[in-house]
Amino acid sequence: MAGSLFPAEDELDEILVGPESVTWQRVSDARLNFVMLYPLLLQVAHPTVGAGVRDYSDFETDPWSRLRATADYLTLLVYGGRDAIAAGRRLRALHRRFRGVREDGKPYHALDPGAYAWVHATLVQGYVAGHAHFGTPMGSEELERFYREYRGLGRLIGVRERDLPPDWDGFRKYLERTAAHDLLPTEAMEQVLRVARRPARPPMPLPGLVWRTMAIPAARAFWLGGAGLLGGALRTRLGIGWSLIDEVQFQALGTLCRSLTPILPERVRITGPNQLRWRRDAIARGPLGGGSPEASRSRAV
Numbered sequence: 001m002a003g004s005l006f007p008a009e010d011e012l013d014e015i016l017v018g019p020e021s022v023t024w025q026r027v028s029d030a031r032l033n034f035v036m037l038y039p040l041l042l043q044v045a046h047p048t049v050g051a052g053v054r055d056y057s058d059f060e061t062d063p064w065s066r067l068r069a070t071a072d073y074l075t076l077l078v079y080g081g082r083d084a085i086a087a088g089r090r091l092r093a094l095h096r097r098f099r100g101v102r103e104d105g106k107p108y109h110a111l112d113p114g115a116y117a118w119v120h121a122t123l124v125q126g127y128v129a130g131h132a133h134f135g136t137p138m139g140s141e142e143l144e145r146f147y148r149e150y151r152g153l154g155r156l157i158g159v160r161e162r163d164l165p166p167d168w169d170g171f172r173k174y175l176e177r178t179a180a181h182d183l184l185p186t187e188a189m190e191q192v193l194r195v196a197r198r199p200a201r202p203p204m205p206l207p208g209l210v211w212r213t214m215a216i217p218a219a220r221a222f223w224l225g226g227a228g229l230l231g232g233a234l235r236t237r238l239g240i241g242w243s244l245i246d247e248v249q250f251q252a253l254g255t256l257c258r259s260l261t262p263i264l265p266e267r268v269r270i271t272g273p274n275q276l277r278w279r280r281d282a283i284a285r286g287p288l289g290g291g292s293p294e295a296s297r298s299r300a301v
Contacts, residue, residue, distance in 0.1 A: 022145045027127050048114075052100075073288060087289065114163070121178075125175055140168075179233075179234050179237070
């Protein structure tokens with residue numbers, strides 16, 4: 001059944017992850033909030049993914065809903081158990097109608113296997129690079145286990161086994177090749193960068209003075225984490241400026257976050273189960289839970 005779009009019933013126990021997995025232990029560390037912009041930039045710099053976001057996403061006008069929906073999807077995928085199975089199929093179904101014309105004039109479809117797998121790949125890379133700079137770096141054996149587990153979770157959303165390399169070494173080469181030959185500045189990337197530099201006020205009862213006080217340092221940290229992890233060569237390719245001050249602050253933020261490792265309680269290192277309990281009803285009402293169809297714009301990934 002390795003070539004099937006979705007896993008068969010007898011494969012699911014091998015694919016779903018539990019508390020003993022590297023994935024369960026690693027993907028919801030609170031420090032990874034500094035990394036959110038990084039995989040998003042990798043995604044929208046892909047000409048097919050970027051075109052889909054440009055045409056179907058309301059990220060620029062409603063970024064908080066998009067980020068919240070992404071967090072819900074990632075939490076459900078890892079910590080949702082068998083609920084992730086149906087959610088994965090719904091996610092793929094949401095993308096069936098996303099088609100149009102890229103900036104280079106080529107037609108696109110969101111379910112193009114290469115582009116669809118690339119989105120999943122950016123999440124793998126985001127977790128690994130995020131821990132390397134802001135958390136606890138993964139050793140070689142842990143990297144292999146994590147990659148194998150998260151690649152398997154891709155099967156739940158219809159990323160076929162053949163769409164991503166079989167091991168971590170192959171995955172690293174795939175990332176480097178894609179970054180060097182496929183990624184480029186897109187309209188969607190510029191939209192994301194505008195939002196990152198001037199974040200909208202979140203939809204919560206937050207006094208204006210409090211938000212203004214928080215917004216500047218929060219946006220700065222968000223920007224540093226995203227643009228910093230891209231690395232110099234890719235930033236240059238994408239036309240993203242980066243100064244010596246940026247680099248110094250990026251390194252300092254990483255050093256500070258890594259230094260917290262010995263004192264972080266488990267509830268901060270593994271926030272996913274509590275996050276899922278808090279958001280379960282909202283997820284059930286949304287498109288991943290089979291709820292409101294009006295939420296089916298491209299907020300899920």
